[in-house]
Amino acid sequence: MTGKRASLVIRLLLGIAIVGVVLYAVEWRDRWSKPGSKEVAGTILAGEIPEDGDVSFLVVDGTEITVPASQVRPGLLRLLSRARWRLFLIAAIPLLITYTVNAYRWLLLSHALSLSLDFGRALRLSFIGLFFNNVVPGATGGDLVRAYYVARSEVQRTESVVAVLMDRIVGLTAMAFQAGVVALFFWPRTELRSLNVGILSLVAGILIGAAIFYSKRGRRLLRLDRIGRRLPLQRIIEEVDGAFFAFRYRKKTVAAAFLLSFLSQGFFIFSQYVVGRSLGVRCHLSTYLLVIPMASIVSSVPLLPGGWGLGDAAYVYLFGLTGLAKAPALAIGILYRLLTMGLSLIGALLLMLGVEGRVPSHDASRLDSPAADL
Numbered sequence: 550m551t552g553k554r555a556s557l558v559i560r561l562l563l564g565i566a567i568v569g570v571v572l573y574a575v576e577w578r579d580r581w582s583k584p585g586s587k588e589v590a591g592t593i594l595a596g597e598i599p600e601d602g603d604v605s606f607l608v609v610d611g612t613e614i615t616v617p618a619s620q621v622r623p624g625l626l627r628l629l630s631r632a633r634w635r636l637f638l639i640a641a642i643p644l645l646i647t648y649t650v651n652a653y654r655w656l657l658l659s660h661a662l663s664l665s666l667d668f669g670r671a672l673r674l675s676f677i678g679l680f681f682n683n684v685v686p687g688a689t690g691g692d693l694v695r696a697y698y699v700a701r702s703e704v705q706r707t708e709s710v711v712a713v714l715m716d717r718i719v720g721l722t723a724m725a726f727q728a729g730v731v732a733l734f735f736w737p738r739t740e741l742r743s744l745n746v747g748i749l750s751l752v753a754g755i756l757i758g759a760a761i762f763y764s765k766r767g768r769r770l771l772r773l774d775r776i777g778r779r780l781p782l783q784r785i786i787e788e789v790d791g792a793f794f795a796f797r798y799r800k801k802t803v804a805a806a807f808l809l810s811f812l813s814q815g816f817f818i819f820s821q822y823v824v825g826r827s828l829g830v831r832c833h834l835s836t837y838l839l840v841i842p843m844a845s846i847v848s849s850v851p852l853l854p855g856g857w858g859l860g861d862a863a864y865v866y867l868f869g870l871t872g873l874a875k876a877p878a879l880a881i882g883i884l885y886r887l888l889t890m891g892l893s894l895i896g897a898l899l900l901m902l903g904v905e906g907r908v909p910s911h912d913a914s915r916l917d918s919p920a921a922d923l
Contacts, residue, residue, distance in 0.1 A: 564852030564859060571861050576876045578624040581606050581616055593621050596631075597829065623829075628880040633827045640823035641888060643816040648675055648892070650813035654806050655716040659699070661802040662708040662792060666699060673899055674698050680896030683855040683889070691896075692717055707785070711792035719803070721849065723810030724842035725751050731839045741839075744870050748843060763797045814842065824884050830877045832868075840867040844882075855886055 581589045594605040594613070604618045652672040659666040677698070678691025685691065692713050700709035729752040732745040761767040796803055818841045822834050847863035848856030861882045868878035 561853065564857070567852070567858040567862050571858070571865055571879065574875060575865070575879050576622065576624045576874065577626055578609075579606070579627055580622045580624065581608075582620045582622065584620070593623060593627065598623065600831070622874050623876060625876040625880055628828050628830075628877055629883070631829070632880075632884065633829075636827035637824060637884060637888070640820045640827065640885075641892060643820040643823070644888060644892060647813045647817040647820065648672075648679065650809055650816070651675060651716075651720065654719065654809040654813070655695075655712065657802055657806055657809070658715050658719070658796075659709075659712040661799040662705065662712050662795065664699065664703055664705060664708060664712060666712075676893070676896035677899055678896065679889070680893040680900065683893050685854055707788040708792050711789060715793065715796060716806075719806045720810050720813075721846055722755055723807050724814060724845055725755060726807075727811060727814055728752075728839060728842035731835065734835070735839055740872075741870055744839070744843070744867065748839075763794065817841070817845075820888075821881060821885050824888065825877070825881050828877060828880050828884065830873070830881065832871070832873060836868070836871050836873070840864075840871065843867055855890065857886060860886070 578590045579593045581591060583589050589608055591606050591608040594607055595618075598604060598621065599618050602618055603615045604621055605613060606616050606621060607613050649672060652675040653668060655675065656666055656668050656671045659671070674695045678695040681691035681694045685693075696710040696713040699713070700706040703709045725748065728748045732741075732748045735741050736745055761771065762773075818837050819834070821841055822832075822837045825832055825837070844860060844863040844867050845856075848860030850856075850859055852859050861879055864882035865875050865878045868881070869875060
């Protein structure tokens with residue numbers, strides 16, 4: 550087994566193991582938090598759980614009791630079976646707006662590097678990339694597919710790849726910044742202190758790294774150019790470095806890309822808020838603003854396709870820090886990914902129609918290369 554295949558197998562096994570742990574830890578059946586005792590499994594008999602008052606609860610031994618609504622917690626099976634599917638489908642609208650705005654952001658960054666990409670093609674390739682996100686490990690696997698399609702029709706192939714990578718970097722960085730702003734408002738809550746510290750540390754690290762990379766003085770002090778000349782594939786590294794560094798002189802474009810990112814993330818997070826409401830989850834929108842960006846960043850780690858496994862664990866853990874139970878947190882993650890998979894079929898349809906041709910087998914094998922992990 551080659552090193553590349555061994556790495557893929559290890560990542561898949563790790564992702565499957567994480568899925569197993571999450572599914573084992575989640576509460577499948579409804580629960581009654583009996584005061585002064587262990588939780589009791591059973592079934593909530595009410596159609597909807599009121600915020601106040603009492604509900605009937607059927608214990609697993611067949612005993613029916615009346616308990617305060619504040620003491621019961623719905624399990625994963627109840628949440629999914631009683632989801633309001635019309636409201637769930639409405640969540641697709643802000644998500645489609647997200648993909649459209651992101652395509653325009655990619656277009657701006659591509660034009661900054663003098664690429665001839667047009668908006669229609671950027672949008673088509675974005676949906677094709679979304680489809681591959683659900684096939685290739687991680688939530689960013691479609692990036693290399695987008696880069697491939699653009700690079701094969703451009704003379705500036707390095708710039709084509711860099712534009713896609715810069716698009717992803719700007720998106721993830723804007724997510725971290727947005728979460729950082731929200732973290733400041735949540736700072737007084739001690740139960741969220743570890744999460745807030747992690748978010749603000751990530752933001753600080755990004756700012757320091759960007760300041761060093763785009764500072765001529767910082768590059769000289771750290772001798773980055775000298776280090777680059779000693780690395781393998783020196784010419785390619787210099788071309789990629791030059792393309793990234795060119796954005797130092799495209800400040801307006803980068804600023805516009807960040808503004809578009811904040812806009813698209815607003816729709817992206819609102820879409821998942823609607824998904825939560827379709828499940829009957831009563832979480833304030835500010836909770837989603839804090840949790841979703843960090844969960845999305847974690848989901849981009851390439852283990853299983855579409856961010857399954859690690860992304861689900863992130864939803865359960867991060868929402869759990871805000872007080873949300875495991876079952877509704879996992880249900881939000883599951884339905885969001887199912888919605889994404891459904892919309893990604895637009896990309897599959899475009900591939901079937903041959904709008905952009907197909908990825909040849911010898912190029913498709915490169916989708917598991919280190920560049921795909923970016």
